[in-house]
Amino acid sequence: MRTVKAPNDMSEILNTLTESIKAGKRKDAKAATEQALSENIDPQQILAALTMGMDDVGRRFKANEIFVPEVLVAARSMKSSMELLEPVLAESGYTPDHTVIIGTVEGDLHDIGKNLVAMMLKGANFSVVDLGTNVGAQAFVEAAQTHKASLIGLSALLTTTMTAMREAVALFREQGLAAKVMIGGAPITEQFAQDIGADGYATDAASSVDLARSLVA
Amino acid sequence: MNGPGQTQPDYGLLACDVFADELVALGGESPPWRALTFLEMGLHDHPDQLRQQVQSSIAELEATPGISRIVLAYGLCGNGLLGVRAGRVPLVIPRAHDCIAMLLGSAARRQALMRDVPGGYFYSPGWIRGGRVPGPERDAYLRDLFQERYPDDPELVEDLLEADRDTFSHYHTALYVDVTQDDGARNKCQQCARSLSWSFRMLEGDPAWLRDLIWGQWDAERFLTVPPGASIALDGEALIAR
Numbered sequence: 001m002r003t004v005k006a007p008n009d010m011s012e013i014l015n016t017l018t019e020s021i022k023a024g025k026r027k028d029a030k031a032a033t034e035q036a037l038s039e040n041i042d043p044q045q046i047l048a049a050l051t052m053g054m055d056d057v058g059r060r061f062k063a064n065e066i067f068v069p070e071v072l073v074a075a076r077s078m079k080s081s082m083e084l085l086e087p088v089l090a091e092s093g094y095t096p097d098h099t100v101i102i103g104t105v106e107g108d109l110h111d112i113g114k115n116l117v118a119m120m121l122k123g124a125n126f127s128v129v130d131l132g133t134n135v136g137a138q139a140f141v142e143a144a145q146t147h148k149a150s151l152i153g154l155s156a157l158l159t160t161t162m163t164a165m166r167e168a169v170a171l172f173r174e175q176g177l178a179a180k181v182m183i184g185g186a187p188i189t190e191q192f193a194q195d196i197g198a199d200g201y202a203t204d205a206a207s208s209v210d211l212a213r214s215l216v217a
Numbered sequence: 218m219n220g221p222g223q224t225q226p227d228y229g230l231l232a233c234d235v236f237a238d239e240l241v242a243l244g245g246e247s248p249p250w251r252a253l254t255f256l257e258m259g260l261h262d263h264p265d266q267l268r269q270q271v272q273s274s275i276a277e278l279e280a281t282p283g284i285s286r287i288v289l290a291y292g293l294c295g296n297g298l299l300g301v302r303a304g305r306v307p308l309v310i311p312r313a314h315d316c317i318a319m320l321l322g323s324a325a326r327r328q329a330l331m332r333d334v335p336g337g338y339f340y341s342p343g344w345i346r347g348g349r350v351p352g353p354e355r356d357a358y359l360r361d362l363f364q365e366r367y368p369d370d371p372e373l374v375e376d377l378l379e380a381d382r383d384t385f386s387h388y389h390t391a392l393y394v395d396v397t398q399d400d401g402a403r404n405k406c407q408q409c410a411r412s413l414s415w416s417f418r419m420l421e422g423d424p425a426w427l428r429d430l431i432w433g434q435w436d437a438e439r440f441l442t443v444p445p446g447a448s449i450a451l452d453g454e455a456l457i458a459r
Contacts, residue, residue: 072380109387
């Protein structure tokens, strides 16, 4: 038995959810997600509300209006909502078409950006295999082969570890990996991406989703 | 070429505030620069802002009479220096990734430390003075800031502070590098390490690179000179003028 929710109530719940993500209020986000699910709101619409909240957070961070911890609490809120939402999404047949392997390159322990990208990609219906930090090039190759990945995402925060990114891409090419390679991180530039033969580069977590979609299209 | 005992200072020095103590110490009583501009530290977190501020400071320094060169006490700094253009006069910049390499005296030493102590977080007297490095002063600063921003939500403030501490959870050692024998800063760094339950390691700083930067010993191996009209660029891993 499925009751259809009046549009006003529905948009109110989804709006509350988006606002909770933006404010980084994990409990509120969880409660709004639970309510949305119990009201049988389309899980893809719930996901869109979450993503809208995170997009806004990303935009404000880029404009220096908020700090890293504010992005992180928002991300944690989204994560706790996603944990509730994922099984429902899977049940409704919303299953990922593509797998992406992601990690920070060898020598780099900075994973804030990588974690955000991983979550945004998850939200965009990619299956994400997160190898964590300080990941050797060979580990990316093996994971890409094991999981038949369409995409590999490499992250580096330091100019000193960008060399590892170059070496990783070179190894992927040498091994003839089919997966496309996208790179990102504060010091990364379009020019650098071209120089090392990556397939694409994104300036922030939100645009990494557009890039990922275009690379697997 | 300039050097100790030179006649007339003829360059403008544009420096990150993180080097203030070191540059003043190395410059001595009659420093070799004609004009000195400091920009706030930490701008490498926002490379576009850093680039913009460096570029406009170059324009201001160039307008100073008697300036025939601008020396940058900067490295790549999150690639914030890439694309910076020399105007009327040449630029000189160390071929360094960041201030830590300069304080350690060489890029190779910095790379070796990164490799040997991957969980090491670098501190210097300048960074200690700035009060934004991991430790009690950063906590206090962020607590004030978030309390002001979210006055009605103490729970969120605690969440935010915890999230900030989490961003440093991969580190386990405070690597302190100093060329000025600043005991006060060293003590503070030890306090930072204690408050985070990290170990503390004192690294002997090597002032040679910074000293040679300000005293005009600009060999091509350690320094890039960018002629008027050209910009700072990367060719592979090497800093070049283009």
